[in-house]
Amino acid sequence: MRVALAGFLHETNTFAPVPAGMEAFEVGGGYIPLSRGAEIELRAEGVNLGIAGALGVARQRGWQTVPILWAGAIPSAKVKEDAFETIAEEITAGLRAAGPLDGVFLDLHGAMVADHVDDGEAEIARRVRDVVGPNVPIVAALDLHGNISETFARTVDGLVGFRTYPHVDMAETGARAATLLHEIMTDGRRPACAFRRIDYLVPIPFQTTDTAPADALYADLAAVEADGAGVRAASLFMGFPAADIPDCGPVTVVYADTQAAADGAAHAIASAYAAAEEQFAGQSYEADDAIAEAAARAAQVKRPVVIADTQDNPGAGGVSATTGLLRALVAAGAERAAIGLIVDPETARAAHEAGTGASAHFRIGGHPSVAGDAPLETEAKVECLSDGKLRATGPYYGGTALDLGPSACLRIGGVRVVVTSRIAQMADREMFRFVGIVPEDQAILVVKSSTHFRADFAPISADILVAVSPGPMPLDPGDLPFTRLRPGLRLSPNGPAFGESRASSARPDTGDAAGVQYRQEDVIQQGRHP
Numbered sequence: 001m002r003v004a005l006a007g008f009l010h011e012t013n014t015f016a017p018v019p020a021g022m023e024a025f026e027v028g029g030g031y032i033p034l035s036r037g038a039e040i041e042l043r044a045e046g047v048n049l050g051i052a053g054a055l056g057v058a059r060q061r062g063w064q065t066v067p068i069l070w071a072g073a074i075p076s077a078k079v080k081e082d083a084f085e086t087i088a089e090e091i092t093a094g095l096r097a098a099g100p101l102d103g104v105f106l107d108l109h110g111a112m113v114a115d116h117v118d119d120g121e122a123e124i125a126r127r128v129r130d131v132v133g134p135n136v137p138i139v140a141a142l143d144l145h146g147n148i149s150e151t152f153a154r155t156v157d158g159l160v161g162f163r164t165y166p167h168v169d170m171a172e173t174g175a176r177a178a179t180l181l182h183e184i185m186t187d188g189r190r191p192a193c194a195f196r197r198i199d200y201l202v203p204i205p206f207q208t209t210d211t212a213p214a215d216a217l218y219a220d221l222a223a224v225e226a227d228g229a230g231v232r233a234a235s236l237f238m239g240f241p242a243a244d245i246p247d248c249g250p251v252t253v254v255y256a257d258t259q260a261a262a263d264g265a266a267h268a269i270a271s272a273y274a275a276a277e278e279q280f281a282g283q284s285y286e287a288d289d290a291i292a293e294a295a296a297r298a299a300q301v302k303r304p305v306v307i308a309d310t311q312d313n314p315g316a317g318g319v320s321a322t323t324g325l326l327r328a329l330v331a332a333g334a335e336r337a338a339i340g341l342i343v344d345p346e347t348a349r350a351a352h353e354a355g356t357g358a359s360a361h362f363r364i365g366g367h368p369s370v371a372g373d374a375p376l377e378t379e380a381k382v383e384c385l386s387d388g389k390l391r392a393t394g395p396y397y398g399g400t401a402l403d404l405g406p407s408a409c410l411r412i413g414g415v416r417v418v419v420t421s422r423i424a425q426m427a428d429r430e431m432f433r434f435v436g437i438v439p440e441d442q443a444i445l446v447v448k449s450s451t452h453f454r455a456d457f458a459p460i461s462a463d464i465l466v467a468v469s470p471g472p473m474p475l476d477p478g479d480l481p482f483t484r485l486r487p488g489l490r491l492s493p494n495g496p497a498f499g500e501s502r503a504s505s506a507r508p509d510t511g512d513a514a515g516v517q518y519r520q521e522d523v524i525q526q527g528r529h530p
């Protein structure tokens with residue numbers, strides 16, 4: 001079997017401040033850097049990525065592979081038109097040059113919006129289909145946060161989504177997708193597709209599959225595939241909420257031997273998700289309350305309490321630089337506390353100039369695009385310096401080599417701050433250790449992450465709290481100034497539907513008001529931060 005492989009991954013927060021240009025894909029930002037040909041295999045080897053799982057299947061099945069290009073960037077605002085066109089064109093040019101193919105494997109995220117394209121994956125799939133024609137099967141591996149359109153689902157022959165959040169099964173998902181592709185190439189049977197939308201968004205920290213209700217919803221998918229009814233791939237995409245596009249929101253997509261089997265499974269999965277709505281509501285704390293609560297709980301146990309600074313999670317469009325939680329830690333006089341990553345190249349450079357052991361005045365973090373946020377001006381001691389190169393060993397990054405650039409541990413009283421020059425989501429204990437912080441010895445750990453940190457931090461934590469502090473990614477999707485969602489989509493579990501005022505948020509009253517847009521002034525009034 002001759003199979004082309006390509007990857008183009010981006011999760012787009014259409015409200016975020018910073019777009020994704022070519023340089024974001026070249027660096028990778030928590031992914032491997034943009035790679036071509038044989039480079040892909042070298043860099044993805046043993047890493048928790050869909051492409052790595054697919055390459056494993058390729059070896060087992062004896063595929064003749066044509067690796068074209070793999071590019072992923074950290075979530076941010078829209079992909080710039082030139083970056084989208086450059087990468088998409090390189091993929092299609094590689095397919096044209098590949099000659100006859102038996103199949104195409106795509107490693108995609110499923111929530112890409114570009115300057116000129118709302119539905120990035122459908123556009124990529126359409127272009128790939130145009131090159132390879134109607135008879136060559138195409139299967140894609142996707143993130144659980146995919147905002148998936150029906151057009152996309154029907155342009156390809158199979159979609160296979162992650163089943164865990166934290167995404168510890170990225171490579172495994174790639175392997176499942178590649179196996180489906182192999183089956184289609186071998187038996188020549190193209191599966192029937194069923195696609196069902198589901199009617200409410202869930203704040204991302206509450207989507208975790210570590211706990212109810214998502215744990216059971218995802219466990220059910222494997223059961224559906226195993227029950228003998230002919231389902232070949234069942235996926236549930238919870239969607240990425242911060243995307244102001246009509247396809248934003250959860251869907252289930254099922255591929256099966258018969259249309260009836262696909263429809264039956266999709267109906268069952270969508271119904272189970274709908275029934276779980278009450279259970280998806282979770283608890284959050286304001287910054288000061290989170291620190292006080294964490295300090296109180298940590299005093300009773302000898303393990304760290306981890307606080308998720310969810311609104312500045314760079315895995316969702318955050319800048320990983322806001323200072324709300326840092327200020328709260330310092331103001332509370334927290335002891336044995338650490339926070340990271342604060343991405344601030346100037347401060348990192350100043351720390352390197354000052355040298356290890358020096359005390360100096362620093363202006364730490366803050367991002368001009370985030371209302372209510374500012375740098376923290378303070379005296380701090382440079383406790384440790386690093387070139388920022390590390391290997392993230394926890395289950396989420398799964399061995400990925402990260403290059404965070406010149407970095408430092410700055411100490412303010414009992415608070416240690418990980419300052420880096422480059423961005424990546426704090427989801428691995430090595431991201432504290434590389435600047436000398438022992439995470440297990442801390443009472444409070446504040447992480448710029450919503451959920452992925454759980455994979456490596458839950459095993460050492462006494463408790464996990466979700467905090468809200470000014471940042472680009474509101475915890476409650478209802479705080480986002482949406483204008484283009486599909487009418488009737490509820491913005492949070494049991495929350496208001498798009499177009500419905502908050503005063504009448506009891507569901508399911510979505511009829512008359514559907515389609516009415518929020519006024520900007522209402523959004524600001526309703527939002528947690530102006």
Ligand SMILES: [Zn+2]
Nearest residue numbers: 143144145167
């Ligand atoms: Zn995701």
